[in-house]
Amino acid sequence: MTDRTAPSVDELKRIARRMRVNLVRMIGAAGSGHPGGSLSEVELLIALYFRVMRHDAKNPNLPDRDRFILSKGHGCPALYATYAEAGYIDSALLNTLRKLGSPLQGHPDKRILPILETSTGSLGQGLSIGIGTALAAKLDKRDYHTFVMVGDGEVQEGQNWEAAMFAGFHKLANLTCIVDNNRQQLDGFVKDILDPAPLAEKFRAFGWFAVEVDGHDFEQVIPALEEARTGKAGKPTAIVAHTIKGKGVSFMENNPEWHGIAPKPEQVQAAVQELEAAVV
Amino acid sequence: MGTSTTVKTKFELKMGVATREAYGQALAELGKTNPNVVVLDADLAKSTYSAKFEKQFPERFFTCGIAEANMVGIASGLALSGKIPFASSFAVFLCDKGYDQLRMCVAYPHVNAKFCGSHGGISIGEDGPSQMAIEDYALMCALPGFTVLVPSDEFSGRALVKAMAEHSGPIYMRTGRPKAPIIYGAEDSFQIGRAKVHGTGNDVAIIACGLLVAQALIAQSQLEDEGISARVIDMHTLKPLDEPAVARAARECGAIVTAEEHVLEGGLGSLVAKAVALSTPVPMEFVGIQNTFAESGAPDQLMEKYGLTASNVVSAVKRVLKRK
Ligand SMILES: Cc1ncc(C[n+]2csc(CCOP(=O)(O)OP(=O)(O)O)c2C)c(N)n1
Numbered sequence: 001m002t003d004r005t006a007p008s009v010d011e012l013k014r015i016a017r018r019m020r021v022n023l024v025r026m027i028g029a030a031g032s033g034h035p036g037g038s039l040s041e042v043e044l045l046i047a048l049y050f051r052v053m054r055h056d057a058k059n060p061n062l063p064d065r066d067r068f069i070l071s072k073g074h075g076c077p078a079l080y081a082t083y084a085e086a087g088y089i090d091s092a093l094l095n096t097l098r099k100l101g102s103p104l105q106g107h108p109d110k111r112i113l114p115i116l117e118t119s120t121g122s123l124g125q126g127l128s129i130g131i132g133t134a135l136a137a138k139l140d141k142r143d144y145h146t147f148v149m150v151g152d153g154e155v156q157e158g159q160n161w162e163a164a165m166f167a168g169f170h171k172l173a174n175l176t177c178i179v180d181n182n183r184q185q186l187d188g189f190v191k192d193i194l195d196p197a198p199l200a201e202k203f204r205a206f207g208w209f210a211v212e213v214d215g216h217d218f219e220q221v222i223p224a225l226e227e228a229r230t231g232k233a234g235k236p237t238a239i240v241a242h243t244i245k246g247k248g249v250s251f252m253e254n255n256p257e258w259h260g261i262a263p264k265p266e267q268v269q270a271a272v273q274e275l276e277a278a279v280v
Numbered sequence: 281m282g283t284s285t286t287v288k289t290k291f292e293l294k295m296g297v298a299t300r301e302a303y304g305q306a307l308a309e310l311g312k313t314n315p316n317v318v319v320l321d322a323d324l325a326k327s328t329y330s331a332k333f334e335k336q337f338p339e340r341f342f343t344c345g346i347a348e349a350n351m352v353g354i355a356s357g358l359a360l361s362g363k364i365p366f367a368s369s370f371a372v373f374l375c376d377k378g379y380d381q382l383r384m385c386v387a388y389p390h391v392n393a394k395f396c397g398s399h400g401g402i403s404i405g406e407d408g409p410s411q412m413a414i415e416d417y418a419l420m421c422a423l424p425g426f427t428v429l430v431p432s433d434e435f436s437g438r439a440l441v442k443a444m445a446e447h448s449g450p451i452y453m454r455t456g457r458p459k460a461p462i463i464y465g466a467e468d469s470f471q472i473g474r475a476k477v478h479g480t481g482n483d484v485a486i487i488a489c490g491l492l493v494a495q496a497l498i499a500q501s502q503l504e505d506e507g508i509s510a511r512v513i514d515m516h517t518l519k520p521l522d523e524p525a526v527a528r529a530a531r532e533c534g535a536i537v538t539a540e541e542h543v544l545e546g547g548l549g550s551l552v553a554k555a556v557a558l559s560t561p562v563p564m565e566f567v568g569i570q571n572t573f574a575e576s577g578a579p580d581q582l583m584e585k586y587g588l589t590a591s592n593v594v595s596a597v598k599r600v601l602k603r604k
């Protein structure tokens with residue numbers, strides 16, 4: 001389905017850097033948004049869209065496309081930037097984020113941006129939707145895979161565990177849950193609010209295959225996602241991806257303040273300078 | 281004027297099966313003709329009658345366990361992948377425990393998923409208020425783009441379930457637990473959004489849904505004996521409301537009574553009142569549950585105690601006629 005040759009890891013790293021620059025700029029231009037949890041997702045999304053998922057930007061409705069559901073909808077700037085990199089949308093659109101009339105709504109809105117698998121923004125629900133698409137694949141004897149990304153604060157929502165129980169019980173090997181384990185949520189650090197650790201063990205207890213990876217290291221992320229995609233485990237896969245909230249922008253990293261505020265113009269400039277100076 | 285269809289019957293009280301059973305029967309029929317129909321339940325399949333489908337099409341039936349929120353989300357995902365999911369539970373658990381999911385995963389992306397809440401209203405009887413949905417009309421009508429259906433008997437129930445499968449977009453249907461009096465026959469057809477009008481009375485219009493339609497028809501014949509001519513409108517579709525039928529009733533009758541097994545806030549009465557206010561303002565009276573939870577008891581006892589019988593409809597008619 002993907003007609004381009006798979007980009008090298010070095011190329012992926014360059015895409016990641018470009019995406020981070022775009023992210024900071026677009027959230028800065030929007031004047032509001034969620035930079036922290038967008039920056040932590042970058043490598044995971046790139047690995048999915050450039051190496052692992054079967055999809056075709058020219059044919060976004062292919063019945064056999066792999067599904068990606070961003071359950072942590074507030075992290076959508078990174079998904080929009082990925083869409084731009086992957087050729088689904090024009091990158092000129094990125095600067096319309098959150099503006100009246102833009103398809104790039106504050107949280108993903110399938111009505112206005114139909115390439116999205118669905119709308120999200122109320123945390124805790126994406127995994128259930130992913131079960132639905134995974135069940136439909138089995139009913140229709142199609143081999144597409146469903147990937148759902150959730151936050152490590154989001155997993156506090158009980159519905160995730162209803163879904164985990166169902167997917168484990170039904171051995172939905174065509175479903176993968178990626179946890180963006182950036183250790184922070186809105187009000188502060190996950191460990192201080194309601195620690196869901198140990199997450200991999202919890203998923204295993206619910207009948208899942210679970211692995212932990214460094215979520216910024218393509219050499220770890222890609223094989224884990226590729227293995228999940230094969231479904232060889234015979235059960236759903238959880239990938240607990242250890243990430244850094246605000247990754248790549250030193251003044252945002254590990255500072256919960258940057259969950260949901262936009263950088264000011266001078267902060268955008270400083271962030272872009274730092275990102276562009278970094279060796280990849 | 282108006283798109284509603286008129287039915288000519290002199291009402292006789294003859295019991296049929298419950299609307300929940302009609303739901304299960306219709307699903308089992310649909311399963312035969314539509315391979316895309318899949319059914320989900322949350323450990324109440326025997327009560328909602330979705331088990332009738334499960335029995336014939338086990339490979340297209342998913343029991344989700346006691347996890348309504350997850351069930352609604354799964355239904356959304358199935359619909360996004362081209363299936364026509366019908367998910368059921370008691371109305372109160374489906375709508376109340378699954379509300380955020382009905383809003384976020386179903387209404388907002390406007391997916392083609394169908395829901396059935398059984399055991400609507402207080403006529404479930406002995407199980408008591410924890411199991412009684414008295415607020416589901418308001419909840420479901422408040423969700424943009426949702427269609428909301430309340431069949432009054434087994435014939436309208438089966439026909440409307442078929443209509444659900446043919447209609448594109450999210451739909452909620454409320455069904456009831458007790459056997460329901462037969463109002464229609466197999467020859468009657470039902471269209472979403474088109475009310476059924478019984479009789480041509482011009483003194484008052486009684487607009488009802490669910491089990492209250494039969495009560496309204498009993499009231500209609502009692503009133504006729506007293507020289508009051510009433511028309512009864514079976515508003516089986518709460519949303520989109522058959523506004524032309526309401527407007528015509530207001531214009532031609534000059535007085536309206538609504539009757540429903542739901543709290544008076546945000547249900548059929550409120551919806552009709554808005555349509556009346558926007559067309560021909562006329563006096564109205566409302567039969568429904570008055571800002572209270574009910575209790576355990578026999579269904580008939582509860583309907584009487586909470587004011588949901590034909591005689592409550594008759595009194596409401598007399599009150600509204602004084603204000604005409
Ligand atoms: C049901 C729900 N409750 C609250 C919120 C508000 N909210 C948005 S993001 C967020 C924190 C999410 O933390 P996490 O899942 O860890 O995401 P990340 O750290 O990647 O941003 C909260 C509470 C919401 N969107 N949905």
Ligand SMILES: [Mg+2]
Pocket residue numbers: 151152153180181182183184185
């Ligand atoms: Mg987090």
